[in-house]
Amino acid sequence: MAKVLMKGNEAIGEAAIRAGCKNYFAYPITPQSEVAEYLSKRLPEEGGVFLQGESEVAVGYMIFGAAGAGERVMTTSSSPGISLMSEALSYIAAAQCPAVFVNIMRGGPGLGGILPSQGDYFQATKGGGHGDYHLLVLAPDGVQEAVEMTMQAFTLAEKYRNPVMIMGDGLIGQMMEPVEFPDGLKTEPTNKDDWATNGMAHRKSKKRNLVKSLFLDPTALNDNNLALKAKYAQMKKEEVQYELVNADTDYQVLITSYGTMSRVCRTAIDMLKEDGIQVAMLRPKTLFPFPEKAVFDASGKDSCQAVISIEMSMGQMVEDVERCVKGRRPVEFYGECGGDIPSPEKIIEIIKALL
Amino acid sequence: MTIDFTDIVIVAGNYGSGKTETAVNLAAACRSTGKSVAIADLDLVNPYFRTREARIPLEAMGIQVVLPDRQYLFADLPILAPAVVDILRQPADVTILDAGGDDVGVTVLASLAALLKNKPVRMLQVINAFRPFTNDVAGCLKIRKEIEASGKINITGLVSNANLMDDTSVAHIYQGYDLVKQVSAHTGLPVEFITATPEISSQLDFNRISCPVLTLDRHLLPPWKPTGARPPSHLTLKT
Numbered sequence: 337m338a339k340v341l342m343k344g345n346e347a348i349g350e351a352a353i354r355a356g357c358k359n360y361f362a363y364p365i366t367p368q369s370e371v372a373e374y375l376s377k378r379l380p381e382e383g384g385v386f387l388q389g390e391s392e393v394a395v396g397y398m399i400f401g402a403a404g405a406g407e408r409v410m411t412t413s414s415s416p417g418i419s420l421m422s423e424a425l426s427y428i429a430a431a432q433c434p435a436v437f438v439n440i441m442r443g444g445p446g447l448g449g450i451l452p453s454q455g456d457y458f459q460a461t462k463g464g465g466h467g468d469y470h471l472l473v474l475a476p477d478g479v480q481e482a483v484e485m486t487m488q489a490f491t492l493a494e495k496y497r498n499p500v501m502i503m504g505d506g507l508i509g510q511m512m513e514p515v516e517f518p519d520g521l522k523t524e525p526t527n528k529d530d531w532a533t534n535g536m537a538h539r540k541s542k543k544r545n546l547v548k549s550l551f552l553d554p555t556a557l558n559d560n561n562l563a564l565k566a567k568y569a570q571m572k573k574e575e576v577q578y579e580l581v582n583a584d585t586d587y588q589v590l591i592t593s594y595g596t597m598s599r600v601c602r603t604a605i606d607m608l609k610e611d612g613i614q615v616a617m618l619r620p621k622t623l624f625p626f627p628e629k630a631v632f633d634a635s636g637k638d639s640c641q642a643v644i645s646i647e648m649s650m651g652q653m654v655e656d657v658e659r660c661v662k663g664r665r666p667v668e669f670y671g672e673c674g675g676d677i678p679s680p681e682k683i684i685e686i687i688k689a690l691l
Numbered sequence: 692m693t694i695d696f697t698d699i700v701i702v703a704g705n706y707g708s709g710k711t712e713t714a715v716n717l718a719a720a721c722r723s724t725g726k727s728v729a730i731a732d733l734d735l736v737n738p739y740f741r742t743r744e745a746r747i748p749l750e751a752m753g754i755q756v757v758l759p760d761r762q763y764l765f766a767d768l769p770i771l772a773p774a775v776v777d778i779l780r781q782p783a784d785v786t787i788l789d790a791g792g793d794d795v796g797v798t799v800l801a802s803l804a805a806l807l808k809n810k811p812v813r814m815l816q817v818i819n820a821f822r823p824f825t826n827d828v829a830g831c832l833k834i835r836k837e838i839e840a841s842g843k844i845n846i847t848g849l850v851s852n853a854n855l856m857d858d859t860s861v862a863h864i865y866q867g868y869d870l871v872k873q874v875s876a877h878t879g880l881p882v883e884f885i886t887a888t889p890e891i892s893s894q895l896d897f898n899r900i901s902c903p904v905l906t907l908d909r910h911l912l913p914p915w916k917p918t919g920a921r922p923p924s925h926l927t928l929k930t
Contacts, residue, residue, distance in 0.1 A: 341821045341855050343707055350823070367739060370706075377824070451739075510739040511913055512707055514821075514855040599915035607917060677914035 339516050344479045345370035345412075345509040348438055348502070349378065351486035352410045354517050356525065357436070358384035359409040361398040363391060363417060366450040367506040368440035371412040392417040396424025403433035404547035406532030408490055408525060412438035414506070415456050416447060418464070425499055426465025430549035430560065432531070434493035436486070437471070438502040440509035443675050451675025452506030454595060457652035460501050461624040468561050470568050471501045472575060473623040475594045479513035481621075487521035492575065494526045496567050503623060505648060507596040507677070568625075577621035578630050581605060586639035587616035589687055590665075592631065592657045593646045594620050596677060601646055604683035614639075615687055623653070631660035642690050644668040648677060692903040694720060694884050699779070699786045699810055701800065702850075703842065704817030705825050705834045706792030709852035710734075713817050713886060714789035715745045716907045722752050726784035731757035731775045733799050734791040745910040755783065771799055779806040790842070793834070797842030804843050815883060816846045818874065820853045820867040831874045848883035849875055852907075859887075861894045868900060 342350070349371045352360065360379060362372045372386065379386045389395035395411050399421075402409035413421060418439045428435055441456050443449040460473045472492055476482040482504060489500040529539050533547050551557035582605050593601045598619045605615050618634050620627050635643045643665050645654035654669040661667050670686045672678050694717070702714040714730060722728040730749065746756050757774045778786055790797045800807070816835055824830045839845050853859070853867020868885050875882050884903040887895060892906050 339821070339855055339858060340823060340826070341707070341819060342823060346707075346823060373706075374823075506739065507913070512856065514858045596914065599913070603915045603917055680915060680917050 339514040341512055342479060342515050343370055343510060343512050344482050344504060345440065346374040347479045347483050347515050348412065348486050348504075348509075349374040350517065351483040352436070352490075353378060353382055353384070355408070355487040355490045355522055357408040357410050357490060358382065359402045359407050360384065360386045360411065361389055361395045361402070361409070362386070362411050362413065363389050363395050365414045365417045367442055367452070368412050368414045368438070368509050370509070371438065392420035393423070396421035399435050399437075400424050400428050400431070400433065403428060403435040404431065404533055406525075406528035406534035410436040410438065412440065414440050414442045415444050415453070418456065418459065422459070422465040424465075425471065426467050426469060427549045428499050429465075429469035429471070429564065430467060431547050432497040432563070433499075433547060434490070434497050435499045436489045436493055436502070437499055438486070438504070441503065441505045443673060449675050450506070452508075452510075452596060452648060452677065453673050453675065454503075454505050454597065454648040455650070455652070455673050456503070457623065457647070457649060460503050461626070461656070469564055470571075470624050471499050472496060472571055472625070473501045473503055474577075475503045475621060475623050476508055477595055477598050477619065478508070479511065480515050482508055483515050483517060484521060485621075487518075491523045496571060497531070498567060503595070505596050572625040572628075575622055576625045576627050576630070578627035579619045579621060580630070580634065581617040581619065582609070582614065583616040583618070583634060585614040585616065587614040587637065588639060588641050589615045589690055590634050590637075590640050590643045591615060591617040591646055591687075592620070592643065592653065593617060594623065594653065595648075597646055597648050600678060600680055601683055603680040604687065607680060608684055608687060613687070613691070616640075620653075626656050626660070628660045631657055632662060632664075635661045635665045640665060642666050642668055644670060644687070644690060646678075646683060646686070647671045649673050693724075694903045694905060695724075696721060696785055696813060697726070697811070699782060699788065699807065699812045701788045701790055701812060701814045701844070702817060703790040703797050703814060703838050703846070704792065704850075705822065706796070707822055708792070708817040708819045708825065709854065709886070710792065710817050711745075711789055712907060712909060712911060713850060713852050713905070714787050715749065715910050716886070716905055718749060718754050718785075718787050719752060720905055721785040721787075722754050728785045728787065729755035729757065729778045729783040730787040730789060731772070731778060732759070733771065733775065733788050734796060748910065771802070775803070776806065779803065779810075782810075794837035794841035797838050797844075800842035800844050807844065812844070812847070813883075814844055814847045815850050816848070816880075817850045817852050818867070818871055820851070820870040821855050821863065826870075828870070828873050828877055831870070832877065835878070846880060848881050849878075850883055851885040853885070859891060861891060864891060864895060865899065
């Protein structure tokens with residue numbers, strides 16, 4: 337298919353359709369409302385449904401309902417809206433249902449602002465809702481990757497029967513880039529007869545399925561948590577994605593950065609190279625599972641003097657970076673989170689100060 | 692061929708068609724011919740990438756830029772600056788209104804109807820053939836109808852802003868131009884101009900195009916472009 341020019345929000349909507357998602361429930365919030373706008377036009381053309389809930393709390397449970405019935409389902413929101421959905425996320429993870437959540441992050445905490453931010457890293461990777469669960473979290477750095485990750489998200493959600501979150505900052509949703517929709521990423525839905533409440537009529541097995549997150553028997557609850565734990569261990573083994581930039585050089589500094597912020601760092605790395613300064617970047621594409629070994633290995637290079645995590649937050653991913661560097665190198669941090677994104681020149685200034 | 696606009700010019704079109712880049716560059720082009728120019732951001736819909744981002748270079752050229760009050764600059768509230776009413780009462784030689792996208796984006800025009808009445812108004816539909824919903828004639832006609840119904844004002848001319856941003860080639864410009872010509876044939880509306888970056892513009896066969904070409908410098912750049920890549924305060928003013 338030829339390239340088209342799309343906003344990240346529109347492209348995420350189209351990618352969901354291409355992935356075979358026919359169910360989209362959402363509540364509008366800047367800076368992601370274009371997903372709903374786009375899908376409200378496109379989904380009916382595909383025989384799908386967009387329904388606006390009365391709140392994000394309601395939307396969370398509409399997602400749970402559709403997921404429990406074995407349907408491919410997605411919602412999109414932005415930071416405060418995701419907070420409202422966090423209870424449902426915990427329930428969906430506990431009940432082991434596949435669903436795709438998109439967070440186009442804006443500044444927080446509280447109502448914050450409408451400009452881009454990466455302030456929800458902790459919320460996405462460390463819980464958000466209650467209990468021992470994780471989301472599988474994908475972080476695109478542009479519109480094309482947002483398309484690919486949205487399509488992958490449905491497959492991953494079904495593989496693990498676990499909610500998958502796409503984490504984009506506001507700019508990923510708002511900016512336009514030329515995109516293509518690869519056919520190869522579409523997968524057939526998995527057979528859900530073993531667990532989904534998808535109706536007895538067409539099934540061979542007469543087993544009655546129950547979707548639930550309540551386990552009053554302590555052994556049953558412990559077993560469910562062990563089952564979840566095993567899935568997260570498998571994700572850590574099989575799903576880690578990251579990109580290394582300029583890492584085949586004798587770099588003096590290793591940057592860790594993701595999303596829009598990593599695009600700025602990439603420009604800074606190119607500009608520093610022209611000054612004869614080699615800097616590498618490790619860009620996690622999955623925030624959970626985190627590229628633990630890759631960060632450890634990249635920080636250990638003899639030439640590397642320091643690691644710096646650069647984020648549109650006040651210091652969140654840096655805690656995972658510190659954990660993975662294991663004290664081998666000093667780990668620094670630079671971040672801004674009012675909505676103004678640091679310029680490549682600013683990043684260069686920060687890096688030079690480290691040398 | 693040059694663009695010789697006067698009076699009020701409203702830049703409308705479907706969401707993401709490039710209205711703001713077009714409006715900003717049109718303002719600069721009109722100013723370069725010595726006319727007084729005012730531009731107002733009427734985009735109450737889109738939260739990012741608005742006229743406000745080009746304020747400094749435009750003001751440096753002596754263009755009057757009307758934006759919401761500073762305290763509301765980063766709000767997603769539908770605020771229409773009172774100064775918009777003022778510039779319509781006392782228009783510059785060229786007064787450009789950068790409307791919001793789709794039918795919802797031009798709703799605000801209906802509230803300005805009394806001020807626009809009996810004034811010479813040019814209402815442009817900007818079309819990018821590589822955007823969803825306007826990649827064929829039917830799509831462009833549908834958007835036109837929706838904009839006219841919602842803005843209570845008729846479109847008087849067409850603009851092709853065909854682009855895939857950095858991936859744009861000369862062939863894309865021709866493809867977009869051909870689509871807009873077809874829309875023109877269906878509607879009788881003139882193609883007022885097409886846009887192209889300076890680099891692409893220098894490669895165009897002008898015998899193939901029977902309308903002016905507005906050279907378009909990109910002002911709304913993503914944050915990873917080095918500051919040096921941004922257009923200087925004096926824009927390239929070739930049409």
